[in-house]
Amino acid sequence: MLTFRSGDDAIQGGVDITISLTPTQSAAIGPEASSLADWFDTALWTLAALRSEGHEPTADQLYTTLNDIEARLLPRLEGIRDAAVRRHKELGGSVGDLGLALDMPRSTAQSRREALEKRGPSNWEKWATGTTGN
Incomplete structure (x- = not known):
């Protein structure tokens, strides 16, 4: 899953891009x-x-x-x-x-x-x- 936070919600005020992996996906990539x-x-x-x-x-x-x-x-x-x-x-x-x-x-x-x-x-x-x- 890919999510974005922008503006005041972003850490530096620009945009935060988050890539979330399931436990299975994370284990597969390592x-x-x-x-x-x-x-x-x-x-x-x-x-x-x-x-x-x-x-x-x-x-x-x-x-x-x-x-x-x-x-x-x-x-x-x-x-x-x-x-x-x-x-x-x-x-x-x-x-x-x-x-x-x-x-x-x-x-x-x-x-x-x-x-x-x-x-x-x-x-x-x-x-x-x-x-x-x-």
């Missing part, structure tokens, strides 16, 4: 939940800094941003996406629906799904499904 939340926070902080005049991020802050996003978050998101595409097919999802979900032509979605099937699960896809870790 201790990595805090790292994932930290990396998402870095992405949102940087987006705000890049859009705010007079609040330009420093080179050191951008180093952290780039590391968090490129080396930490993106590989995991790609693994989650690939696992979802594979599972979508296993559950009988059509290529047309996959194309709509991925916002791409049906033919591109079919090519992506076929390429995914040919290569088998990546280490990050296995991480996403909990069958092995990275």
Whole structure:
């Protein structure tokens, strides 16, 4: 569940974003939940800094941003996406629906799904499904 508090109700007067997980969801993700939340926070902080005049991020802050996003978050998101595409097919999802979900032509979605099937699960896809870790 995702909730927002804004204005006077938010801790700093802007917006508080809360992601609530059930005990089962929390156990499935494990201790990595805090790292994932930290990396998402870095992405949102940087987006705000890049859009705010007079609040330009420093080179050191951008180093952290780039590391968090490129080396930490993106590989995991790609693994989650690939696992979802594979599972979508296993559950009988059509290529047309996959194309709509991925916002791409049906033919591109079919090519992506076929390429995914040919290569088998990546280490990050296995991480996403909990069958092995990275």
